[in-house]
Amino acid sequence: MKISAGLPTGVSAALFxxxxxxxxxxxxxxxLLEERGFAEVLLPxxxxxxPYRPLLTGRRLEQLYRFVDRDGQLLxxxxxxxxxxxxxxxxxxxxxxxxxRLYYRxxxxxxxxxxxxxxxxxxxxxxxxxxxDEAEADERMLTLFFDLLLEARGEAPVSGDGEEHxxxxxxxxxxxxxxxxxxxxxxxxxSDLALRIASRDRTAARRAGxxxxxxxxxxxxxxxxxxxGEAVSELLGxxxxxxxxxxDAGVEIEVDLAEFAAAAxxxxxxxxxGRRGYYDGLMFAAYAPxxxxxxxxxxxxxxxxxxxxxxxxxxxxxxxxxxxxxxGAAEARS
Amino acid sequence: xxxxxxxxxRNLGPARASLAAAGLNLEGLDSSRLRQRFPDQNVLGTPxxxxxxxxxxxxxxxxxxxxxxxxxxSDVLEExxxxxxxxxxxxxGRSRLSLIAETPELPKRSGQLRAATxxxxxxxxxxxxxxxxxxxxHLTSSIELGPLLDLTDVAVDIVQTGxxxxxxxxxxxxxxxxxxxxxxVNRASFHAHRRRLSGLxxxxxxxxxxxx
Numbered sequence: 366m367k368i369s370a371g372l373p374t375g376v377s378a379a380l381f382x383x384x385x386x387x388x389x390x391x392x393x394x395x396x397l398l399e400e401r402g403f404a405e406v407l408l409p410x411x412x413x414x415x416p417y418r419p420l421l422t423g424r425r426l427e428q429l430y431r432f433v434d435r436d437g438q439l440l441x442x443x444x445x446x447x448x449x450x451x452x453x454x455x456x457x458x459x460x461x462x463x464x465x466r467l468y469y470r471x472x473x474x475x476x477x478x479x480x481x482x483x484x485x486x487x488x489x490x491x492x493x494x495x496x497x498d499e500a501e502a503d504e505r506m507l508t509l510f511f512d513l514l515l516e517a518r519g520e521a522p523v524s525g526d527g528e529e530h531x532x533x534x535x536x537x538x539x540x541x542x543x544x545x546x547x548x549x550x551x552x553x554x555x556s557d558l559a560l561r562i563a564s565r566d567r568t569a570a571r572r573a574g575x576x577x578x579x580x581x582x583x584x585x586x587x588x589x590x591x592x593x594g595e596a597v598s599e600l601l602g603x604x605x606x607x608x609x610x611x612x613d614a615g616v617e618i619e620v621d622l623a624e625f626a627a628a629a630x631x632x633x634x635x636x637x638x639g640r641r642g643y644y645d646g647l648m649f650a651a652y653a654p655x656x657x658x659x660x661x662x663x664x665x666x667x668x669x670x671x672x673x674x675x676x677x678x679x680x681x682x683x684x685x686x687x688x689x690x691x692x693g694a695a696e697a698r699s
Numbered sequence: 700x701x702x703x704x705x706x707x708x709r710n711l712g713p714a715r716a717s718l719a720a721a722g723l724n725l726e727g728l729d730s731s732r733l734r735q736r737f738p739d740q741n742v743l744g745t746p747x748x749x750x751x752x753x754x755x756x757x758x759x760x761x762x763x764x765x766x767x768x769x770x771x772x773s774d775v776l777e778e779x780x781x782x783x784x785x786x787x788x789x790x791x792g793r794s795r796l797s798l799i800a801e802t803p804e805l806p807k808r809s810g811q812l813r814a815a816t817x818x819x820x821x822x823x824x825x826x827x828x829x830x831x832x833x834x835x836x837h838l839t840s841s842i843e844l845g846p847l848l849d850l851t852d853v854a855v856d857i858v859q860t861g862x863x864x865x866x867x868x869x870x871x872x873x874x875x876x877x878x879x880x881x882x883x884v885n886r887a888s889f890h891a892h893r894r895r896l897s898g899l900x901x902x903x904x905x906x907x908x909x910x911x
Contacts, residue, residue, distance in 0.1 A: 480782055481763040533890035565784040565889065567904060579786065580897055619890070652887040657764050659886070 375477075375485025387488065390690055391470055394490055394513055401509060403466040403492055408449055410472075414439040419672050420448040422642050428475040442474045446491055447681055448643065448669060454495070455673035463496025463677070470686070481657040482688065491663075491683030499678050503647045503665065504603060506680045510534070510663060511611050514651055517689040532660075533652045535582075535621040536600055539644040539664065540630030542578065542622055544591030547633060549573035555634045563626040570623075582621035597622065600647070624650060643669050647680065653692050660688045700746045701892055704761060704769030706754040710880055713792030714770040717880070721902035725749060742902055743895045758783060758883070767888035768896065774857065774878045777821040784889050786900050788879040790907045796825070796876045799843065799854040803870045805831075806852045815845025816855040825875045826855070843867055 372378065379387055395405065414431050421429070421444075430442040443449060446469045454461065470490040477485060492509060494502050514532055542559065550558040550573060561569035562579060570579040577584040583601070587594035600620055608618045625648045627636045646665030653660055663682020670677040705714050707730070715725055722742030728735060728749060737747045750766055757771045758781035773788065774796060796818070800806055812833040816822040819837045826833050836851050838844075845851035847867055857878060858864065864871055882903065884896060 481759075531891065533887075535890060565786040565884070567786050567900060568788065571904075580901070619893075621890075652890045654887060654891040655764050656887050657762055657885070 373485075375479055377484060377486075386690055387686060390517060390686065390693070391490060393516055394684075394689075395468070395470070397513060397516055398468045398492060398509075401466070403468040406450065406467050406469050408443065408446060408453075408469060408471065410443050411440050412443065412449060414441045416452045417441065417448060420452065420643065420669055421445070425475075425642060428477050430474050430476055443471070444473050444475050446471070446473065446489060446683065447493065447666065450493060451666075451669045451675075451679065452673060455670055455675035455677075458670075458675045458677050461495075464502070465495040466492070467495070468492040482685075482691075483658060484687075488686040489683045490686055490689075491681060493679060493681035495677050495679045497678065499646075499665070499680075500599070502678065502680050504607070506663065506682065507534075507536075507603070507607060507647075507649060508610075510649065510651070510661065510682050511607070511614075511616055513684065514616070514660065514689075514692075515614055517684070517693055518653075519693050531615050531617045531654075534616060534618050535624045535650050535652070536604055536618065537620065537622050537625035537628075537648045538593060538596045538600060539625060539628040539646060539648050541590055541593040541597055542575070542626050543629050543631040543634055544593060545575060545584075545589050546573070546626075546629070547631065548589075548591075549575065552633045555631075556629075556636045559626045559629055559634055559636045562623050565623060578626075579623050582619055582623065596646075624648075649682070656688055656691060658685065658688060660684060660692060700748055701743055701768070701888075701895065702748045702750065702766045704750050704752050704757045704766035704771075706757060706770060706772070706880075707751050708754070710754060710770070710772060710792055711751070713789065714880055717770075717789045717791055717903060717907065718899075720906040721899055723747065723899060742899050743892075744898075745895060755779070761883050761885050764885045764887055766885070767892060768882065768884040770880050771883055772878060773876075773881045774818060774821070776881060776883065777876070778818045780820075781883075782886070784884040784886060785881050786884060787882040787903055787907070789882065789903070790879075792880045794857050794859045794878045795874045796821075796855065796878055797858045797874050798826075798872045799846065799856060799858070799864060799869050800852065800872055801846050801869060803872070805872060808852060812853060813845075813851035814853045814855050815842050815851040817842055818855065822855040822875075829873075843869055 429444045432440060434440050472486050472488050474486045494506050546555040546558050558569060558573055565579045567579055570576050583597055587597055590597055604618050604620050628644055629636050630645060643666050644664035645668040648664035650659040650662045661682055661684035665680045667678050670679055705711055725737060733751060735749050739746045752760060754772055754775050757769045758779050760766045761769050761783045762781045813836055814833045815836045815838045817839055819835045823835050842854045842856040843863060845854045858871060
């Protein structure tokens with residue numbers, strides 16, 4: 366019988382040099398994480414479906430591969446590390462010594478439309494910081510995010526005006542535009558406006574009085590954001606501090622509320638069921654020229670613990686390891 | 700350098716004209732060549748590479764980051780739903796997607812209506828939003844032949860001047876959507892070239908009337 370070497374759609378094998386390269390990158394990033402006091406956790410590939418009902422909503426829940434085990438239990442394949450880690454730790458928060466620094470690496474599986482660079486099974490490496498002062502934790506984790514990016518990129522040949530080799534990190538606050546969206550479009554249209562602004566639709570943004578948000582990332586007058594204005598003001602301060610530290614390394618940091626416009630928190634807007642649905646504070650994403658997707662995303666997700674009846678501040682991020690490998694290879698080529 | 704994808708065929712003219720009016724003059728563009736470079740004396744302040752590609756392929760090239768930005772028909776975007784930014788729709792070259800039949804009213808049928816279209820996913824969404832749950836038949840050209848040859852009850856297709864409809868004695872029952880050339884940008888390219896693209900998009904907004 367002839368045996369096919371084919372694999373299911375959205376799945377690939379890393380063989381020989383590609384496996385070596387990935388393991389080397391993992392080792393470099395893990396060393397950096399260990400040096401910063403992060404401890405590795407190994408999480409199972411299988412879990413019950415039930416705990417994820419309150420943690421994941423909408424598209425992310427639908428993307429889980431689920432099946433009935435032989436003993437009748439509804440199980441899922443690991444689709445995300447962060448909620449799994451949260452649900453395992455939440456019942457033991459009283460026994461844990463906070464702050465807690467953890468990192469993980471491994472594959473996740475999601476049934477999602479195939480897009481450039483987006484497989485159904487892919488490798489992630491991520492880190493979580495639980496507990497501690499929130500502002501300090503946000504800054505510490507962003508710094509770690511940048512340092513891991515730079516470690517993955519290696520020596521960057523910043524040439525010419527630098528623009529084409531610069532890593533871009535965009536910062537935002539989940540739900541920062543909610544009040545402005547509701548004020549501009551009302552409850553029925555706010556969701557549609559959020560999606561248009563996330564798509565950088567200049568006409569829709571101008572009509573809503575939010576042209577600044579798509580043109581430069583945030584409004585000149587932060588009072589239009591209502592209660593979120595203060596959080597965005599603090600974010601601009603954080604951007605300035607980090608920019609001066611990372612500009613020479615070729616990292617450009619921008620506040621871009623449009624990027625996270627669809628990560629709404631207000632249930633009347635109702636678009637917060639997307640891939641970043643569980644974030645409720647700082648959000649960030651990293652891009653490099655020539656990559657089709659964000660290299661990594663992260664943010665604050667205290668509400669995940671709240672929905673598990675736990676009270677713990679939490680901030681974390683994850684990188685797509687294949688995208689980081691591409692980044693290093695692209696810089697080496699250039 | 701910024702790489703532009705422009706559509707081959709009838710949409711190329713309006714796209715070039717809009718870009719030229721906004722300060723990106725592609726003088727000397729040879730429509731028979733795939734890839735051409737232009738110097739940096741333009742509103743972007745950087746050299747520009749232009750790739751001439753088929754309308755239906757452009758979204759994929761933008762998603763992959765092969766081209767940083769492109770001008771693509773909104774019909775193609777609605778059908779293919781690419782993960783790209785869509786900052787602006789151009790005024791020139793607009794048309795409409797309409798529901799077409801041999802009669803001025805929607806044909807009465809005991810079973811499910813059949814609709815011919817080159818946009819099966821988009822047409823199904825638009826018709827479902829009107830409580831019309833139809834069997835969609837995917838055709839790639841001469842969509843008007845669907846109802847004319849009794850393959851389908853109606854057609855969902857682009858109408859520009861209405862000349863084809865008049866020539867075949869067909870009726871435009873309802874305009875379902877406006878179709879416009881749309882400026883699209885790759886996510887990573889948007890962040891990499893944000894300041895430069897913002898200048899071009901601002902100039903495009905000023906030259907286009909912009910509003911639907």
